[in-house]
Amino acid sequence: MTPDQHPVSNQTTYRVIYGDTDQMGVVYYANYFRWFEIGRNELLRSVGLPYSEIERQGILLPVSEANCKYISSVCYDDEIVIETSLDTSVRSGLKLDYIIYRKADMQVAAKGHTLHACLGKDGRVIRPPAFITGPLKKASRKADV
Amino acid sequence: MTPDQHPVSNQTTYRVIYGDTDQMGVVYYANYFRWFEIGRNELLRSVGLPYSEIERQGILLPVSEANCKYISSVCYDDEIVIETSLDTSVRSGLKLDYIIYRKADMQVAAKGHTLHACLGKDGRVIRPPAFITGPLKKASRKADV
Amino acid sequence: MTPDQHPVSNQTTYRVIYGDTDQMGVVYYANYFRWFEIGRNELLRSVGLPYSEIERQGILLPVSEANCKYISSVCYDDEIVIETSLDTSVRSGLKLDYIIYRKADMQVAAKGHTLHACLGKDGRVIRPPAFITGPLKKASRKADV
Amino acid sequence: MTPDQHPVSNQTTYRVIYGDTDQMGVVYYANYFRWFEIGRNELLRSVGLPYSEIERQGILLPVSEANCKYISSVCYDDEIVIETSLDTSVRSGLKLDYIIYRKADMQVAAKGHTLHACLGKDGRVIRPPAFITGPLKKASRKADV
Numbered sequence: 001m002t003p004d005q006h007p008v009s010n011q012t013t014y015r016v017i018y019g020d021t022d023q024m025g026v027v028y029y030a031n032y033f034r035w036f037e038i039g040r041n042e043l044l045r046s047v048g049l050p051y052s053e054i055e056r057q058g059i060l061l062p063v064s065e066a067n068c069k070y071i072s073s074v075c076y077d078d079e080i081v082i083e084t085s086l087d088t089s090v091r092s093g094l095k096l097d098y099i100i101y102r103k104a105d106m107q108v109a110a111k112g113h114t115l116h117a118c119l120g121k122d123g124r125v126i127r128p129p130a131f132i133t134g135p136l137k138k139a140s141r142k143a144d145v
Numbered sequence: 146m147t148p149d150q151h152p153v154s155n156q157t158t159y160r161v162i163y164g165d166t167d168q169m170g171v172v173y174y175a176n177y178f179r180w181f182e183i184g185r186n187e188l189l190r191s192v193g194l195p196y197s198e199i200e201r202q203g204i205l206l207p208v209s210e211a212n213c214k215y216i217s218s219v220c221y222d223d224e225i226v227i228e229t230s231l232d233t234s235v236r237s238g239l240k241l242d243y244i245i246y247r248k249a250d251m252q253v254a255a256k257g258h259t260l261h262a263c264l265g266k267d268g269r270v271i272r273p274p275a276f277i278t279g280p281l282k283k284a285s286r287k288a289d290v
Numbered sequence: 291m292t293p294d295q296h297p298v299s300n301q302t303t304y305r306v307i308y309g310d311t312d313q314m315g316v317v318y319y320a321n322y323f324r325w326f327e328i329g330r331n332e333l334l335r336s337v338g339l340p341y342s343e344i345e346r347q348g349i350l351l352p353v354s355e356a357n358c359k360y361i362s363s364v365c366y367d368d369e370i371v372i373e374t375s376l377d378t379s380v381r382s383g384l385k386l387d388y389i390i391y392r393k394a395d396m397q398v399a400a401k402g403h404t405l406h407a408c409l410g411k412d413g414r415v416i417r418p419p420a421f422i423t424g425p426l427k428k429a430s431r432k433a434d435v
Numbered sequence: 436m437t438p439d440q441h442p443v444s445n446q447t448t449y450r451v452i453y454g455d456t457d458q459m460g461v462v463y464y465a466n467y468f469r470w471f472e473i474g475r476n477e478l479l480r481s482v483g484l485p486y487s488e489i490e491r492q493g494i495l496l497p498v499s500e501a502n503c504k505y506i507s508s509v510c511y512d513d514e515i516v517i518e519t520s521l522d523t524s525v526r527s528g529l530k531l532d533y534i535i536y537r538k539a540d541m542q543v544a545a546k547g548h549t550l551h552a553c554l555g556k557d558g559r560v561i562r563p564p565a566f567i568t569g570p571l572k573k574a575s576r577k578a579d580v
Contacts, residue, residue: 017331018341019173019324023166023221029498029549030164030468034309037465041307041367051308052367063464067502076168077331077342114464162476163486164469174353174404175327178320179454186452186512196453197512208319212357222476222487259319309463313456313511320454366458 008139009085010043013103016078026073032110033066036098039084040114043096047139049132057131058121061094068112072102079103086136092127093117153284154230155188158248161223171218177255178211181243184229185259188241192284194277202276203266206239213257217247224248233285237272238262298429299375300333303393306368316363322400323356326388329374330404333386337429339422347421348411351384358402362392369393376426382417383407443574444520445478448538451513461508467545468501471533474519475549478531482574484567492566493556496529503547507537514538523575527562528552 014035022028044051054061074080081103087095093116100110120126159180167173189196199206219225226248232240238261245255265271304325312318334341344351364370371393377385383406390400410416449470457463479486489496509515516538522530528551535545555561 015328015331017324017327018167018169019175019327021168022163023168023170024163024495024497025168026497028164029501030465030472033465033468034307037307037309038305041305050367060459062459062461062508063505065502065504066464067500069500070498073497077340160473160476162469162472164472169350169352171352174356175320175323178323179452182320182452182454183450186450195512205314207314207316207363208360210357210359211319212355214355215353218352222485308457308459309465311458312453313458313460314453315458318454 006140006142007085008043008047008088008136009083010039010046011081011083012038012042014038014080014082016074016076016080018076021076026075029068029070032068032070032100032112033114035080035082035100036066036068036084036096036112036114039082039098040096042082043084043086047135049135054132057129059129059132060119060123061116062119063114064093064117065115066112067114068098068110070110072107072109074100074102074109080109081106086140087113088136088140090115093125094128151285151287152230153188153192153233153281154228155184155191156226156228157183157187159183159225159227161219161221161225163221166221171220174213174215177213177215177245177257178259180225180227180245181211181213181229181241181257181259184227184243185241187227188229188231192280194280199277202274204274204277205264205268206261207264208259209238209262210260211257212259213243213255215255217252217254219245219247219254225254226251231281231285232258233281235260238270239273296430296432297375298333298337298378298426299373300329300336301371301373302328302332304328304370304372306364306366306370308366311366316365319358319360322358322360322390322402323404325370325372325390326356326358326374326386326402326404329372329388330386332372333374333376337425339425344422347419349419349422350409350413351406352409353404354383354407355405356402357404358388358400360400362397362399364390364392364399370399371396376430377403378426378430380405383415384418441575441577442520443478443482443523443571444518445474445481446516446518447473447477449473449515449517451509451511451515453511456511461510464503464505467503467505467535467547468549470515470517470535471501471503471519471531471547471549474517474533475531477517478519478521482570484570489567492564494564494567495554495558496551497554498549499528499552500550501547502549503533503545505545507542507544509535509537509544515544516541521571521575522548523571525550528560529563 081101083099226246228244371391373389516536518534
């Protein structure tokens, strides 16, 4: 980030249900990736660019890599905070970083990221077009105003 | 069923994973409906009519009703038997009946059914076409030969 | 319901993610049962009786039957309303009724119910104890005050 | 690996259901982590050490990190091969590597890994005990005999 840039980030919450847990009494590891999706949906919506709109424009952003480090466990009925940030250093496709907190004590439960290819109408990899990068750049400058 | 008809049915197995369980230490109730889908996929495949082929012909069979009665619990690493039968008395759409057994003792764990509308290429409800009813009828007569 | 009774009900919302959909472009049928769980969690919380507290008291309320009728489809990014009501005519165990609406147009997407056995500390079926029935009865009288 | 060591690995298959897919028409990215679990369950079972037995001995192996690179997509009704290998260079906890192939053409669909902490009866991190490392070491020598 240059000095006039600010992180594009978003916080949203989710309440853990029984269906998210497993018999270890904590949330099943694969379900954190569902939360990462909630986080990026809300980050994109917060900059005026809901993913449903991106798809309507013929662009897909499939996940090319996903990673999660599990730090402390999350239990049934816990409210969690999903903090999602855009990694502005990545130009080809998108990289999003996630931190999952337990809301009650703001203890970090997990950290992860996803990489996304940008596919155009013919299914080929392209650079993210201006209608995507524009709102993200604008959001990274907003705090200056 | 008339005297010369036989049930169109199929048995297939599945091994329960951690991700299927919840913190009660048994399988989460919604996951039985995934097993019902495994069952109907395999029943259709067994009569030479995989659902992927039905879709290629432009027909969709969305679920219009789903029901499950939970009788005894299923645990992590249990192998289950999914028994699926076609209810040949239903003519508009499809009705499938399911019984879930624990393989080790053949104890019934759950019973349920799904009803499916039959949607044609324009998304309107139609009678199941001959390419679907044919193989199912043939299968119901097979045991006579 | 006698004339002085009122429905114990709750409305909560949920935003559909990609992970809820299937290749038909709509929400996978089994996922509605996750929403039913969200609904009953919030209904119980709204009467001061979160299910986590019920479990801490040694009581389990496993699902003994689940049913869903699918009326109109729900898509990615739709916001839905989950309306959950207690069926006060059922005394042994609990019965909950659910209606899923699309929030944008309040179109009914699905209707369903779940039946729950009430298991005591030794795992045997019991009548729901007073610490459960009390808050539910109180909530059904609240509107009179 | 020293010259007399051989990889501890396992191959198992799974048939993709509708419930695994999303509206992009391919398998939802989080579901690959369920397949990784199927893979490690079967690897452990193949060396005579089912995870259910590990738990009965009071040991838990929660996931501390999970990673997946998505290489080519997997569709409804595809049969996949889950190849799981133990990384014998990791001594504290366990590391498992996964490759997902489409069975029809043995095209690689995804590669990933999971790291697992080893928790003893008091919930503290321990070195994997001999009843776990023994069968794994034995399996790595088996091909010599």
